[in-house]
Amino acid sequence: xxxxxxxxxxxxxxxxxxxxxxxxxxxxxxxxxxxxxxxxxxxxxxxxxxxxxxxxxxxxxxxxxxxxxxxxxxxxxxxxxxxxxxxxxxxxxxxxxxxxxxxxxxxxxxxxxxxxxxxxxxxxxxxxxxxxxxxxxxxxxxxxxxxxxxxxxxxxxxxxxxxxxxxxxxxxxxxxxxxxxxxxxxxxxxxxxxxxxxxxxxxxxxxxxxxxxxxxxxxxxxxxxxxxxxxxxxxxxxxxxxxxxxxxxxxxxxxxxxxxxxxxxxxxxxxxxxxxxxxxxxxxxxxxx
Amino acid sequence: xxxxxxxxxxxxxxxxxxxxxxxxxxxxxxxxxxxxxxxxxxxxxxxxxxxxxxxxxxxxxxxxxxxxxxxxxxxxxxxxxxxxxxxxxxxxxxxxxxxxxxxxxxxxxxxxxxxxxxxxxxxxxxxxxxxxxxxxxxxxxxxxxxxxxxxxxxxxxxxxxxxxxxxxxxxxxxxxxxxxxxxxxxxxxxxxxxxxxxxxxxxxxxxxxxxxxxxxxxxxxxxxxxxxxxxxxxxxxxxxxxxxxxxxxxxxxxxxxxxxxxxxxxxxxxxxxxxx
Numbered sequence: 001x002x003x004x005x006x007x008x009x010x011x012x013x014x015x016x017x018x019x020x021x022x023x024x025x026x027x028x029x030x031x032x033x034x035x036x037x038x039x040x041x042x043x044x045x046x047x048x049x050x051x052x053x054x055x056x057x058x059x060x061x062x063x064x065x066x067x068x069x070x071x072x073x074x075x076x077x078x079x080x081x082x083x084x085x086x087x088x089x090x091x092x093x094x095x096x097x098x099x100x101x102x103x104x105x106x107x108x109x110x111x112x113x114x115x116x117x118x119x120x121x122x123x124x125x126x127x128x129x130x131x132x133x134x135x136x137x138x139x140x141x142x143x144x145x146x147x148x149x150x151x152x153x154x155x156x157x158x159x160x161x162x163x164x165x166x167x168x169x170x171x172x173x174x175x176x177x178x179x180x181x182x183x184x185x186x187x188x189x190x191x192x193x194x195x196x197x198x199x200x201x202x203x204x205x206x207x208x209x210x211x212x213x214x215x216x217x218x219x220x221x222x223x224x225x226x227x228x229x230x231x232x233x234x235x236x237x238x239x240x241x242x243x244x245x246x247x248x249x250x251x252x253x254x255x256x257x258x259x260x261x262x263x264x265x266x267x268x269x270x271x272x273x274x275x276x277x278x279x280x281x282x283x284x285x286x287x288x289x
Numbered sequence: 290x291x292x293x294x295x296x297x298x299x300x301x302x303x304x305x306x307x308x309x310x311x312x313x314x315x316x317x318x319x320x321x322x323x324x325x326x327x328x329x330x331x332x333x334x335x336x337x338x339x340x341x342x343x344x345x346x347x348x349x350x351x352x353x354x355x356x357x358x359x360x361x362x363x364x365x366x367x368x369x370x371x372x373x374x375x376x377x378x379x380x381x382x383x384x385x386x387x388x389x390x391x392x393x394x395x396x397x398x399x400x401x402x403x404x405x406x407x408x409x410x411x412x413x414x415x416x417x418x419x420x421x422x423x424x425x426x427x428x429x430x431x432x433x434x435x436x437x438x439x440x441x442x443x444x445x446x447x448x449x450x451x452x453x454x455x456x457x458x459x460x461x462x463x464x465x466x467x468x469x470x471x472x473x474x475x476x477x478x479x480x481x482x483x484x485x486x487x488x489x490x491x492x493x494x495x496x497x498x499x500x501x502x503x504x505x506x507x508x509x510x511x512x513x514x515x516x517x518x519x520x521x522x523x524x525x526x527x528x529x530x531x532x533x534x535x536x537x538x539x540x541x542x543x544x545x546x547x548x549x550x551x552x553x554x555x556x557x558x559x560x561x562x563x564x565x
């Protein structure tokens with residue numbers, strides 16, 4: 001198929017892929033550090049996941065099994081398009097929707113519910129790699145603050161949140177400290193997914209195509225969300241007004257991250273697993289019983 | 290007495306500088322712009338010591354280099370020549386030999402600075418309490434309730450109503466902004482505090498209460514301070530020892546009373562005479 005398309009395997013030339021692999025090595029060697037790289041032009045707009053795509057294209061090889069997720073679902077438009085592009089430019093690879101079967105996962109905004117294994121790599125698409133960008137506009141000064149591990153400005157933002165709202169209001173992209181030094185932006189995953197990075201068995205890679213940065217959480221490393229000693233980190237609360245945990249409307253699971261949407265017929269709120277593979281698996285298990 | 294700071298031959302030249310700069314400028318030549326190369330000699334060959342709990346005053350007209358001297362010591366500017374040693378208990382730091390990270394660490398943990406303009410010392414985008422919190426967080430404090438309690442205590446101490454702690458500094462009067470700035474500088478109880486024209490532009494009663502506050506703090510915490518001002522009244526009230534600067538040089542220094550009662554240099558005589 002490669003011949004008919006007329007592109008090199010993985011769309012990018014071998015030098016480009018090599019550069020990205022080297023960048024990945026550096027990112028793994030310095031956990032949480034944003035390594036700059038020369039983000040290539042992709043046949044799609046920057047900001048549509050080109051960072052993650054370049055990582056995937058330079059890591060994938062014949063025989064690999066790929067899963068692409070967009071906000072937990074394999075059927076969202078971003079996931080479908082990226083998957084078909086990778087299938088077209090990488091002949092000989094397999095794709096799957098199952099977390100178990102995949103050894104390479106590219107994801108937008110979610111880490112799968114099912115714990116990953118140490119033979120898996122997950123690639124996250126990142127819009128804004130630097131967590132300090134909300135408090136410090138100058139990149140020069142941000143770099144100094146990263147170098148010195150000075151995240152006081154971010155902590156002041158958390159302080160102001162608690163003063164104003166009695167809790168920390170960051171819902172996604174929660175700044176997380178990796179291996180006691182660098183604080184990274186874990187891409188727009190919900191708070192729910194942040195603890196999954198801690199001592200993760202799988203390698204987590206982050207690619208920001210527009211901002212030209214790659215960073216990593218290596219397997220089995222510390223990932224601690226930025227908090228005060230006496231104000232603990234909190235994940236999303238899915239209890240209803242009677243303090244009962246809401247179940248997924250489809251599979252009944254009470255331990256997954258839920259999406260809220262409005263039923264188009266009766267206008268009521270419906271809650272359903274955000275991770276479609278997880279939801280399907282729960283349903284299949286119930287069928288077996 | 291314990292020495293806190295020792296400054297030796299501190300110089301700061303803006304511009305490329307030449308070998309003639311030192312000879313062709315200064316009070317004798319009545320200029321601080323070198324006629325040879327056009328560089329501005331903001332400060333030349335400043336040497337002084339500061340002891341524990343002492344307040345040293347630096348007085349001089351605009352452009353005499355008094356602020357420049359303090360800014361180099363707080364690492365806001367890099368000096369052209371000279372050395373400064375900070376004695377911190379058993380350790381001593383050669384200020385201008387430290388790298389940038391060490392300098393910032395020292396400034397964050399051991400020094401305090403209060404600027405004339407609160408916009409320089411405070412972040413106007415966050416609340417007064419947040420400003421104090423920032424300084425505490427920089428020095429490694431991670432408990433929300435401790436930070437809250439400490440900020441309340443500091444604002445009470447500097448006579449800002451603690452109820453207004455969560456307001457933005459822009460809603461405050463000039464005097465209150467200055468008090469918040471002092472509270473921020475004091476948050477980590479620094480052994481060395483720099484005050485750059487802290488009362489300039491405030492009305493007289495507010496000036497008096499801020500000067501009182503500074504004196505009380507000096508008594509309580511035994512903080513050493515360098516006070517930069519062009520106001521003889523401030524010097525008279527605060528400083529034990531005083532240096533008079535003109536065109537980047539120290540032209541006279543000694544006990545404050547001595548300088549005010551028996552000025553030796555013609556410029557100092559004019560200065561004292563004009564204020565009386």
